[in-house]
Amino acid sequence: MKVLLMGHPNVGKSVVFNRFTGVDVITSNYPGTTVEYSEGSMRAEGEEVTVIDVPGTFSLEPKDKAEEVAVEMLEKEKDAVVISVVDASKIERGLYLTLEIIERGYPVVLALNMWDMAKHKGLNIDVNRLSEILGIPVVPTTAVSGEGINKLASVLKSARPVEVETISGRAGGRA
Amino acid sequence: MRLGDVYFALLGAVTLACGFADLMVTLSGEYCSWWIVEVPGDMFRGGWGGLIVLFAGLFYLSGARNLSEIHQLSKVMMGSVLIWLIAGCDIFARITESIPGGDEGWFNSMEGFLGGCAPPYFPAMLLLPFSLVVIYYIHKVE
Amino acid sequence: MSLTVDERWDLIDRISRETVTVGEYKETLTDVIGEITIKPMTGIPVVIASLYLFWSIFGSFAGFFTDGFFVKFFDQYWLPWWQLHFPDTWEWLYYIVVGDPLADNCLEAFGMLTSGLFVAIGVVLPAIFIFYLMLTLLEDVGYLPRLAVLIDTILHKIGLHGYAIVPTILSLGCNVPGVAATRILETRKERFVMMTLLAIFVPCGAQLGIMQQVIPETMGLVLLYLVIGYFVTGFVLSRIIPGKSPEILMDVPPYQKPLLRNVALKIWMRMREFFTSAIPFVLLGVLMVNVLYLAGFIQWLSSTLSPLFVYWFGVPEATVGPLIAAFLRKDLAVAQLSVIEMTWYQMVTAVVLVSIYFPCLATFIMLLREGWTELLGSLAVLIVVVTVYGGFVHLVGILAGVA
Secondary structure (H helix, E strand, C coil): CEEEEEECCCCCHHHHHHHHHCCCCCCCCCCCCCCCCEEEEEEECCEEEEEEECCCCCCCCCCCHHHHHHHHHHHHCCCCEEEEEEEHHHHHHHHHHHHHHHHCCCCEEEEEECHHHHHHCCEEECHHHHHHHHCCCEEECECCCCECHHHHHHCHHHCCCCCHHHHHHHCCCCC | CHHHHHHHHHHHHHHHHHHHHHHHHHHHCCCEEECCEEECCCHHHHHHHHHHHHHHHHHHHHHCCCCCCHHHHHHHHHHHHHHHHHHHHHHHHHHHHHCECHHHCCECCHHHHHHHHCCCECHHHHHHHHHCCHHHHHHHHC | CCCCHHHHHHHHHHHHHHHEEECCCCCCHHHHHHHHCCCHHHHHHHHHHHHHHHHHHHHHHHHHHHHHHHHHHHHHHHHHHHHHHCCCCCHHHHHHHCCCCCCCCHHHHCCHHHHHHHHHHHHHHHHHHHHHHHHHHHHHHCHHHHHHHHHHHHHHCCCCCHHHHHHHHHHHHCHHHHHHHHHHCCCHHHHHHHHHHHHHHCCCHHHHHHHHHHCCCCHHHHHHHHHHHHHHHHHHHHHHCCCCCCCCCCCCCCCCCCCHHHHHHHHHHHHHHHHHHHHHHHHHHHHHHHHHHHCCHHHHHHHHHHHHHHHHHCCCHHHHHHHHHCCCCHHHHHHHHCCCCCCHHHHHHHHHHHHHCCCCHHHHHHHHHCCHHHHHHHHHHHHHHHHHHHHHHHHHHHHHCCC
């Protein structure tokens, strides 16, 4: 199985990657530290999983070279599971990219990273309801401290592609 | 919290004066030392450093009103951080300069080392202990 | 199926209305400090203070090791030992490995094992260690994006986004990661301008270290010339190169406590890089320069280029030698310059020339990876800049009556 870590710049993809694989890639507290992808492997539920740390991108319409690498990566790995890493305190923006990936037919797991920061900012996210609407596993994580990382690895297998119409149907409000 | 306001207003005034003294001495180019104080007169520590001490004084003065308010406290904290920074650099420089022995051998003698670290001190180093008071107020808020 | 942009945002809106509730947000001291360091009124003093911190610690730390111990060790023990014990059967070999038999310090000897090791280990190693440590802390705490926002207005004047400060600061450690970091810039134009400026005007940590050691008094002026050159060239390039420099929105991350493990890892990777590639390059540089001297090539080149150097740049023709070494390592070139006899202003000019002329080999390879057009473009700009700016520095010297 192959897993791609995708998300906006500076949401902590590389930190998740380090936690997963024990391979150390360099992380910093500014956007754009990872401009090329790095690959590592881990064992999840007794299976060998290849993890790829993809450079940060805001959407699937690339605007700079690092983003091009990200989109190419996604297009090359047709059967990969994507972990969409999202800054929980800016969840709306993260969901945009997540939906784009879902629409392309990839099985997606949503990692609500920087969960501690979001809570600190007074943000409350109903994780179960979110998972229900999207039809994908949703895991709150704080990668820096390692919180939620094991859970994230354990739900990888349950990720399935979903149709965006079904999501739209399940979401409330006007259709 | 009234006490804190007065304390930091005073400290701010003194800090501001120290910054001015640094700059004045640097501009005049004369050596200036009195009791345990030595005002640095080189472009780096006196000029650049003096400017930063001056900024620290301004931070204190603008923050020393209603300290329990977090925005005010943060300014006072920034003032202290600047003092720590300057004093820290000065102390680090003193220590690193006093350890090697120069022409005498690899390492300095104990007396030589202590002599290098003895007063007179730069104003920022003397302000250091007084600036630490801010830690108490930070704890109080958190 | 896929949605249009509006449909997608609409869906997100509906999802978040059902799942996200915003509670009360209590500001903490970290948040407020984050704000303070980003507003110009309060942020600029903090920038000035950070520069002071950087410079002071850099100077104290590097001075402690280099002046306190390494200079003594290399000049009093290491150099005499090699001068005495290295077999002088072949004069040329002695010249290459040990250098001048009469030299009394490691900068003048200029042999592979004497000057080469002294420059690499005695001077540059402590300098880049402390530099990388501070740079890493600055990166991991999250100060760089704030600096970028603060400096945005100034950099916009030269057609660059404030984010350009990040590659610039990274380049002060080493130009290679600096050039890599330009990939976050959106257009080809921005990337080209940025890479060219980095390669020409930003001195690396190794070069800063050696400058601090051999020309401490005039280093400020050298840096001032480089900063001015950076802005002027950026200003001109952004006007003559076609293309856009669009606005990018940048997130400012909250301040964070650096992870010890990550800091240690970064330092370790960078130091390993230094031992495996920088030290061999310094030694190779000494070897190459010595061989070229022995072959008479440098003497020939010096006299050929003499008019350009003496009349246009106003520096002795002997400075041609160090420029050859600068192909491999700029730190070595500066060390070599420091023992050439010249006036202090000539030294300033020569060091500025070494800095702006040709990027070192590692940076060159990095530029090549970005594409041939980029590389050739950068080189063209470089040749023009070196000629014009070198002459300008000389002119300023003449006008000020010091050259």
